[in-house]
Amino acid sequence: MSVERIEYTSWEGQKSSRLRRIYAIVKKIFRDKLSSKGILLLLIIGMMITHVLPIIGNSVVPHEALTSEMMVKTIPGGGGYLTSGLFILFSLLFASVVCSDLISRDLQDNSFVLYFSRPIRTEDYLLGKLGGAFTVMSLFCFLPPIAFSLAVIATQTGGDYIVSLRVLGDTLIVGIFTTFILTSFGVMISCLTKKTSYAGVGAFASFFVLSVVGGVFSGFDPNWQVIDPFNLLNYSYDLIYGFDLPSEVSPILFSFALLSILAIPTTVLYYRVYRRSAGK
Amino acid sequence: MNENFTKFTALVRYSIRRILLSKKIVFLLVGLGFTVAVMGYASTQDVEKLWVGAGLMSGLIISFMVPITTMIYGSTIIQDDIEDRSITQIISSPIDRVLSYLGYYLAIVICLSAMLMAITTAGFISFFGPLGIDSASLSIYIDITALVFIGTLVYSSLFMLVSLMTSKAVYFGLFYAFIWEGFVGSLPGNIQKVAISHYIKSISSSWIEYISLDNASGLMLSFYILFALIVSLISFGCLLFRTKEFP
Amino acid sequence: MMDIKQEKDRGDNVPLIEANDLSKWYGEVIGLNSFNVEISSGITGIVGPNGAGKSTFFKIAIGLIKPNSGALKVMGEDPWLNLKLAARVGFCPDYDNLSNDSTGERFLKLIGGLHGMSGNSLTKRVEEVTEIVGLENEIHRNIGGYSMGMRQKIKLAGSILPNSDLLFLDEPLSGTDPKSRKSLIEVIKSLYEEQGHDVVVSSHVLPEIEKMTSRVVLIYKGRRIASGEISEIRELIDKYPHQIIIEGSEMSELAKGLLDIESTISVGFEDDRNRIKVEVSNLDDFFGALPEVVVNKNIEIESMYSVDEGLEAVFKYLVEE
Numbered sequence: 001m002s003v004e005r006i007e008y009t010s011w012e013g014q015k016s017s018r019l020r021r022i023y024a025i026v027k028k029i030f031r032d033k034l035s036s037k038g039i040l041l042l043l044i045i046g047m048m049i050t051h052v053l054p055i056i057g058n059s060v061v062p063h064e065a066l067t068s069e070m071m072v073k074t075i076p077g078g079g080g081y082l083t084s085g086l087f088i089l090f091s092l093l094f095a096s097v098v099c100s101d102l103i104s105r106d107l108q109d110n111s112f113v114l115y116f117s118r119p120i121r122t123e124d125y126l127l128g129k130l131g132g133a134f135t136v137m138s139l140f141c142f143l144p145p146i147a148f149s150l151a152v153i154a155t156q157t158g159g160d161y162i163v164s165l166r167v168l169g170d171t172l173i174v175g176i177f178t179t180f181i182l183t184s185f186g187v188m189i190s191c192l193t194k195k196t197s198y199a200g201v202g203a204f205a206s207f208f209v210l211s212v213v214g215g216v217f218s219g220f221d222p223n224w225q226v227i228d229p230f231n232l233l234n235y236s237y238d239l240i241y242g243f244d245l246p247s248e249v250s251p252i253l254f255s256f257a258l259l260s261i262l263a264i265p266t267t268v269l270y271y272r273v274y275r276r277s278a279g280k
Numbered sequence: 281m282n283e284n285f286t287k288f289t290a291l292v293r294y295s296i297r298r299i300l301l302s303k304k305i306v307f308l309l310v311g312l313g314f315t316v317a318v319m320g321y322a323s324t325q326d327v328e329k330l331w332v333g334a335g336l337m338s339g340l341i342i343s344f345m346v347p348i349t350t351m352i353y354g355s356t357i358i359q360d361d362i363e364d365r366s367i368t369q370i371i372s373s374p375i376d377r378v379l380s381y382l383g384y385y386l387a388i389v390i391c392l393s394a395m396l397m398a399i400t401t402a403g404f405i406s407f408f409g410p411l412g413i414d415s416a417s418l419s420i421y422i423d424i425t426a427l428v429f430i431g432t433l434v435y436s437s438l439f440m441l442v443s444l445m446t447s448k449a450v451y452f453g454l455f456y457a458f459i460w461e462g463f464v465g466s467l468p469g470n471i472q473k474v475a476i477s478h479y480i481k482s483i484s485s486s487w488i489e490y491i492s493l494d495n496a497s498g499l500m501l502s503f504y505i506l507f508a509l510i511v512s513l514i515s516f517g518c519l520l521f522r523t524k525e526f527p
Numbered sequence: 528m529m530d531i532k533q534e535k536d537r538g539d540n541v542p543l544i545e546a547n548d549l550s551k552w553y554g555e556v557i558g559l560n561s562f563n564v565e566i567s568s569g570i571t572g573i574v575g576p577n578g579a580g581k582s583t584f585f586k587i588a589i590g591l592i593k594p595n596s597g598a599l600k601v602m603g604e605d606p607w608l609n610l611k612l613a614a615r616v617g618f619c620p621d622y623d624n625l626s627n628d629s630t631g632e633r634f635l636k637l638i639g640g641l642h643g644m645s646g647n648s649l650t651k652r653v654e655e656v657t658e659i660v661g662l663e664n665e666i667h668r669n670i671g672g673y674s675m676g677m678r679q680k681i682k683l684a685g686s687i688l689p690n691s692d693l694l695f696l697d698e699p700l701s702g703t704d705p706k707s708r709k710s711l712i713e714v715i716k717s718l719y720e721e722q723g724h725d726v727v728v729s730s731h732v733l734p735e736i737e738k739m740t741s742r743v744v745l746i747y748k749g750r751r752i753a754s755g756e757i758s759e760i761r762e763l764i765d766k767y768p769h770q771i772i773i774e775g776s777e778m779s780e781l782a783k784g785l786l787d788i789e790s791t792i793s794v795g796f797e798d799d800r801n802r803i804k805v806e807v808s809n810l811d812d813f814f815g816a817l818p819e820v821v822v823n824k825n826i827e828i829e830s831m832y833s834v835d836e837g838l839e840a841v842f843k844y845l846v847e848e
Contacts, residue, residue: 042451093451093459096454097451197355197450198303198304200450200451200454201351201352201453204454205307205348205454208458209314212340213314216336216339217318217321220322220325283643284643286640286643286644286645287640287642289640290637290641291640291641293640294637294640301628364624364626365620365622365624366624366626367624368618368624369637369638371590372589372613372616373638373642374610374611374613374614374641374642374643375610375641377608525591525592525593526591526592527553527586
């Protein structure tokens with residue numbers, strides 16, 4: 001009996017159901033995270049402290065319209081709803097908890113073999129992971145600020161809804177911006193280690209280390225403020241809502257820092273996952 | 281008695297070895313580099329040496345490095361043994377569980393005190409070295425070192441206890457170290473007295489004239505509270521460890 | 528080498544291990560379900576499929592977990608928080624609890640240290656046990672470089688190091704190659720025959736246990752379903768016909784021929800006409816006669832296997848009984 005050689009030719013067709021593959025990953029992450037008691041508990045506690053109280057407080061107090069000051073500057077030099085410190089702090093904690101195991105668990109369990117033995121590309125894997133994390137993170141970072149804005153608009157006494165809606169539009173941008181930065185940062189940390197606990201601590205601690213460094217050095221030169229991620233986010237919110245940067249901060253350095261926090265996490269993430277999927 | 285001492289020291293030596301060989305040492309090395317860099321940079325600025333030096337060492341090391349490091353190690357020393365199942369050989373051995381728990385605690389305190397004191401020393405030298413080390417700066421160094429040891433004792437006892445109560449102790453540690461201590465501990469009024477950092481800062485403000493704290497508690501009161509806290513946390517930890525099952 | 532231990536200081540009538548209505552559950556999952564057993568001195572095998580409750584039983588016996596109800600006595604004492612008993616019992620778990628960064632020697636010295644041993648006597652004992660298990664040349668290497676068989680051996684060495692009266696060995700042969708398995712079986716037998724340790728060893732493979740001991744306890748879904756000599760248990764199984772599946776061409780012709788074999792009880796076709804199921808009363812007689820039938824009828828057999836030789840089938844019969 002002779003052996004018939006199999007003639008191999010590479011397939012050059014289009015991969016189908018790409019979106020469905022990405023959706024499968026997103027759906028799994030969303031379901032897994034929301035079935036975790038710890039995450040739900042953190043979400044509830046964070047919501048109560050960070051969002052529910054301000055929503056009730058600002059809705060009940062008589063107000064003409066939804067203003068930018070409400071969102072970022074309640075008192076001169078002070079913090080508004082988004083810049084009081086609690087919003088970013090809890091968002092960061094939430095990101096650490098939600099994102100820490102997304103890729104570190106796959107590294108630990110060698111699940112890359114499972115994922116990439118299927119017709120799924122590195123980009124699709126990342127889109128799925130980021131999409132899932134983004135969806136969960138938006139429950140804290142995106143939807144509540146929108147709810148705050150809508151609640152304040154619904155209870156305003158003035159008739160100028162155009163201003164309020166403009167602020168609502170800015171809030172949409174802030175929500176997406178915050179969710180994107182924290183999600184990509186958290187997932188980047190997750191891809192750097194196999195231990196989920198290290199990833200959780202790392203995401204949180206690195207923000208604080210940068211904050212401490214920024215705080216200490218800004219005593220000598222105020223431009224060091226931009227390396228503090230809390231300041232970076234707060235100043236970004238100020239800009240989105242139409243306020244200016246503090247005069248002592250260089251716009252060029254601020255832009256550079258902002259670009260870094262937007263670009264570096266996704267670049268590192270892509271490079272790291274690409275190398276793992278290529279078998280290195 | 282001799283046999284119990286042998287068992288206890290075997291466990292302590294084993295735990296110390298695991299701590300020193302663990303990849304978590306990277307956090308400490310990063311912390312060391314970070315402290316040296318910040319304090320070294322600060323020394324190049326035109327500053328009031330003793331005030332800034334004491335403030336930096338207190339802020340960077342006592343308020344930041346000590347809680348974070350003890351959180352990272354204290355939350356995981358027993359959990360790591362449970363996860364990789366090496367706890368079996370300890371629990372199935374004829375060593376009293378209370379002794380085992382104390383052995384873990386001693387190992388953590390020895391390692392972290394040594395490592396944090398190394399960081400303190402490196403920070404001290406990088407700041408005061410170029411500016412001149414005198415008796416006043418040495419006095420600050422000794423006081424900070426003592427505070428590092430006190431902080432290690434109390435935070436380790438807390439995080440080890442939490443690690444027995446939940447497998448996600450690291451997340452509780454993050455919440456406590458950053459949000460509770462950082463946020464509540466810095467609020468004005470008596471509310472800050474529910475944070476451990478308040479009592480450590482009260483002791484530091486008593487010992488070091490270049491550190492001040494509004495609404496500081498008395499020196500002896502702070503000591504009593506921290507001592508009582510350490511004893512109760514360790515006692516409760518021993519009780520939990522004794523009754524815990526390891527499936 | 529140690530001398531064989533003399534009469535155990537336990538009293539003649541006290542069983543080595545006694546479980547009465549022992550139950551343990553993990554949430555909704557039942558580990559042990561009113562488990563009753565008496566185990567006496569010697570080597571005893573605990574046999575059951577995966578998830579039967581063997582490891583749960585061992586963990587209660589070692590004092591790692593507590594039962595939810597019922598009682599377990601090991602050498603007359605409750606194992607929970609019992610340091611005196613812990614000093615007399617050794618445990619070799621089924622899972623890997625070894626640190627890859629440690630050498631075999633360091634691992635054994637840790638165990639010795641935790642049992643209060645130190646100095647030259649510990650070093651000497653480490654050498655003794657590594658010689659018993661056959662690892663004397665490997666103890667200075669990192670455990671991370673050990674093969675599966677060597678890892679099992681070092682765990683076994685750890686369990687006998689403190690010179691325990693009783694050893695619990697949970698699936699000591701799992702994951703090992705045939706050569707390692709053979710040497711481990713010899714070591715385990717020598718632990719009782721030459722060293723005098725009582726041994727309770729678990730496995731899900733009955734033939735492996737057969738090579739070590741003739742006394743077994745069968746456990747299934749947390750319950751003891753049979754205990755005693757292996758020969759007695761085998762007889763229970765032989766009451767039931769054995770079922771064999773044969774696949775190939777011309778199965779109808781083969782079926783006619785098989786019906787002439789005395790030990791054949793019945794022959795039936797499966798869904799596929801190229802597959803038949805044969806029920807036989809005596810396997811040896813059947814397999815003795817089968818080749819002649821196959822050759823005479825010029826049949827091509829593609830595959831043949833027994834559907835009830837495994838432990839699952841044994842348990843199925845015993846449980847149904």
